[in-house]
Amino acid sequence: MDIRFPHEAEIVERIQESPNLFTLRLRFTDPQTQQAYQFEPGQFNMLYLYGAGEVPISIVSDPMDDNLYDHTIRAVGRVTQGLADLHKGDYIGVRGPFGRGWPLEQAEQKDIVIVTGGLGCAPTVSVINYIMKRRERFGTVNIVQGVKHSNDFFWKERYDMWRNSPNTNVLLAADAGDAIWPWHIGPVTSLFDQLEYDPDNVLIMMCGPEGMMRAVSHHMIENNIDEQSLWLSMERNMQCAIGHCGHCQFGEKFICKDGPVFSYHEISSLFGIKGY
Amino acid sequence: MTSNVNFLAKAGLQTLIDNLVSLGYECIGPQVRDHAIVYDVITNIADLPVGIIDIQSPGQYRLEQTGDKNYFRWNNGPQAIKPLVFKPEEPIWSCQKSPDGNLRFEKNMISVKKRAVIGVRACDIAALFLQDKHFLHDHNKDEYYRDRRQELLLIAANCTKSAATCFCNSTGDGPRAHYGYDISLTELADGLLVHTLSEQGENVIKELELRTASQEELAEADSLINEAAEQQRSLPSHNLKDMLFSKLKDARWQQIAERCLSCGNCTSVCPTCFCHSENEKPAMNGEVSQHTRQWDSCFSQEHSYIHGITIRSETQYRYRQWLTHKFGSWHDQYGRCGCVGCGRCISWCPVGIDVTEELNAFANGA
Ligand SMILES: Cc1cc2nc3c(=O)[nH]c(=O)nc-3n(C[C@H](O)[C@H](O)[C@H](O)COP(=O)(O)OP(=O)(O)OC[C@H]3O[C@@H](n4cnc5c(N)ncnc54)[C@H](O)[C@@H]3O)c2cc1C
Ligand code: SF4
Ligand code: SF4
Ligand code: FES
Numbered sequence: 001m002d003i004r005f006p007h008e009a010e011i012v013e014r015i016q017e018s019p020n021l022f023t024l025r026l027r028f029t030d031p032q033t034q035q036a037y038q039f040e041p042g043q044f045n046m047l048y049l050y051g052a053g054e055v056p057i058s059i060v061s062d063p064m065d066d067n068l069y070d071h072t073i074r075a076v077g078r079v080t081q082g083l084a085d086l087h088k089g090d091y092i093g094v095r096g097p098f099g100r101g102w103p104l105e106q107a108e109q110k111d112i113v114i115v116t117g118g119l120g121c122a123p124t125v126s127v128i129n130y131i132m133k134r135r136e137r138f139g140t141v142n143i144v145q146g147v148k149h150s151n152d153f154f155w156k157e158r159y160d161m162w163r164n165s166p167n168t169n170v171l172l173a174a175d176a177g178d179a180i181w182p183w184h185i186g187p188v189t190s191l192f193d194q195l196e197y198d199p200d201n202v203l204i205m206m207c208g209p210e211g212m213m214r215a216v217s218h219h220m221i222e223n224n225i226d227e228q229s230l231w232l233s234m235e236r237n238m239q240c241a242i243g244h245c246g247h248c249q250f251g252e253k254f255i256c257k258d259g260p261v262f263s264y265h266e267i268s269s270l271f272g273i274k275g276y
Numbered sequence: 277m278t279s280n281v282n283f284l285a286k287a288g289l290q291t292l293i294d295n296l297v298s299l300g301y302e303c304i305g306p307q308v309r310d311h312a313i314v315y316d317v318i319t320n321i322a323d324l325p326v327g328i329i330d331i332q333s334p335g336q337y338r339l340e341q342t343g344d345k346n347y348f349r350w351n352n353g354p355q356a357i358k359p360l361v362f363k364p365e366e367p368i369w370s371c372q373k374s375p376d377g378n379l380r381f382e383k384n385m386i387s388v389k390k391r392a393v394i395g396v397r398a399c400d401i402a403a404l405f406l407q408d409k410h411f412l413h414d415h416n417k418d419e420y421y422r423d424r425r426q427e428l429l430l431i432a433a434n435c436t437k438s439a440a441t442c443f444c445n446s447t448g449d450g451p452r453a454h455y456g457y458d459i460s461l462t463e464l465a466d467g468l469l470v471h472t473l474s475e476q477g478e479n480v481i482k483e484l485e486l487r488t489a490s491q492e493e494l495a496e497a498d499s500l501i502n503e504a505a506e507q508q509r510s511l512p513s514h515n516l517k518d519m520l521f522s523k524l525k526d527a528r529w530q531q532i533a534e535r536c537l538s539c540g541n542c543t544s545v546c547p548t549c550f551c552h553s554e555n556e557k558p559a560m561n562g563e564v565s566q567h568t569r570q571w572d573s574c575f576s577q578e579h580s581y582i583h584g585i586t587i588r589s590e591t592q593y594r595y596r597q598w599l600t601h602k603f604g605s606w607h608d609q610y611g612r613c614g615c616v617g618c619g620r621c622i623s624w625c626p627v628g629i630d631v632t633e634e635l636n637a638f639a640n641g642a
Binding site for chain 2: 007
């Protein structure tokens with residue numbers, strides 16, 4: 001497909017995940033477009049809401065699923081709130097996939113640490129699902145999720161399911177919690193002594209607020225993890241998604257096409273500098 | 277100047293325009309409008325800014341009539357060639373919504389005229405080549421840019437005078453055009469030297485009354501262009517990337533921000549800036565929505581907005597983005613500096629901020 005222009009897609013199913021989080025299961029109306037459509041975990045689409053505009057949203061479903069693809073969206077503003085109001089059977093525009101996803105080939109046979117912070121979980125859900133489906137190709141999998149408040153935690157069943165999978169270590173932390181929060185209170189990094197991995201054979205993937213990703217990166221580097229084993233998904237304003245509009249620039253990088261997933265090594269010189 | 281340079285009497289310019297028109301070109305040339313030189317359609321040499329020169333300095337631009345018979349003695353006004361290929365605003369696709377909710381997307385098709393631009397300066401040719409790299413370098417080519425660019429015939433005018441704001445000599449992009457043109461002109465006291473680099477250019481000049489230029493005429497051209505190369509402003513060096521990125525926390529950014537209005541004039545007159553935003557324009561009847569794009573600037577608030585956060589919330593970060601992109605990261609992106617030394621951002625800055633002064637100050641650690 002020509003990824004510069006949207007193509008019509010039908011909402012096959014709409015799932016309300018939490019009060020302002022929902023998943024759209026989509027299929028291109030043109031069967032050929034649907035059949036030719038392929039993506040990798042960590043890549044994103046531009047979703048178009050009629051009359052309102054386009055927004056970049058990660059693809060969360062499994063790349064082997066040829067019939068449908070899913071987006072999990074938080075309703076925050078004009079376009080995403082409009083998307084939230086749509087129903088099964090409605091149509092939107094989709095173009096993609098864009099960018100470079102997670103380094104999954106490089107991750108094979110390694111121990112994995114996946115760190116998700118705040119509410120930015122969509123890009124890591126895709127990679128967790130991907131790994132869980134192909135469990136034998138990876139070593140110990142650590143899933144670390146940090147939220148601001150225990151109320152922000154959802155998908156408990158999924159975490160329970162992952163926790164009960166072999167060789168999988170699930171760690172949860174909330175900066176603040178109520179009486180019934182059974183997990184850790186504090187920043188995610190305070191859980192890191194419970195991680196299970198071989199420091200010489202590990203790949204770390206993270207997504208969420210940059211402050212959290214910076215703290216995790218620094219922690220890992222102090223623990224002698226190579227910068228090229230640390231991967232993170234970046235977010236900037238995006239208009240075109242094809243490296244032309246200039247909005248997503250991060251130094252010399254165009255996050256839409258060179259990323260959104262980068263190794264820490266690739267972006268460390270500007271990472272954390274206010275204004276980039 | 278290279279071999280086969282010809283001499284054309286000034287009146288021959290009219291024949292040149294006529295030839296272009298009869299060959300099917302829309303002829304675009306410099307002309308005075310609202311007290312500035314802009315490029316637009318011309319049909320007659322009388323449309324050209326004869327006798328006009330400009331006085332430019334930081335925050336200043338004005339025209340003066342000298343009464344002489346020169347057509348190309350002016351230096352660049354606010355408008356470059358950029359808007360002829362990368363339009364300030366244009367629809368890119370539209371979406372039609374049917375009563376049952378189906379969406380039909382339609383790409384905006386453009387029909388492109390053959391266009392000849394007379395009087396293009398060396399810096400603006402270099403800027404076009406930079407934009408070519410940006411818009412045409414990978415598989416996602418910008419079709420609108422490409423189609424317009426392909427139909428452009430460029431008739432360069434070598435600069436025989438430079439404005440106080442010009443620094444093309446130090447970026448290596450002027451004042452003489454060396455590449456990228458179809459025809460080049462160098463205006464002497466009583467005629468023009470004509471050189472061609474392409475078959476299309478040959479085709480346009482073949483019926484002009486030309487004769488081989490004399491040694492004296494060539495020497496006159498060289499001395500005029502050499503004079504234009506003596507410029508008041510310059511960059512501290514060709515590649516400022518490492519220098520700038522080593523000073524990201526310098527106090528000078530904030531000092532500049534105290535003067536800068538964050539108005540975006542510099543980026544909108546800059547012939548190499550490529551940033552644009554996309555917007556939606558639904559029609560009143562609710563059945564069709566146009567998706568357009570328009571120039572944007574890293575000085576705008578929306579440029580770096582992601583939900584709840586403006587990455588470049590302060591002017592100092594915006595000015596730093598502009599400078600570190602243009603003179604820094606551009607080297608990694610497209611193999612050279614993103615500035616061609618046209619000086620527009622200096623003249624058209626309402627408070628007269630001068631990039632060369634700021635860059636020299638950073639380089640000298642002042
Ligand atoms: C690579 C990438 C992947 C993403 N994946 C997801 C995901 O899977 N699920 C999800 O809920 N959100 C995701 N986001 C964030 C999502 O794009 C924004 O929440 C969304 O653009 C907000 O649009 P709005 O119109 O509702 O909000 P408003 O606040 O009204 O924003 C106005 C406009 O600003 C721009 N904008 C605002 N926030 C962002 C942002 N964070 N990133 C880029 N542009 C923005 C958009 O053009 C938007 O239309 C992703 C962002 C990026 C860059
Ligand atoms: S930065 Fe200024 S001098 Fe350089 S090309 Fe842009 S407008 Fe011209
Ligand atoms: S980021 Fe700023 S300097 Fe760079 S192209 Fe965009 S508007 Fe121009
Ligand atoms: S989103 Fe336009 S350049 Fe990256």
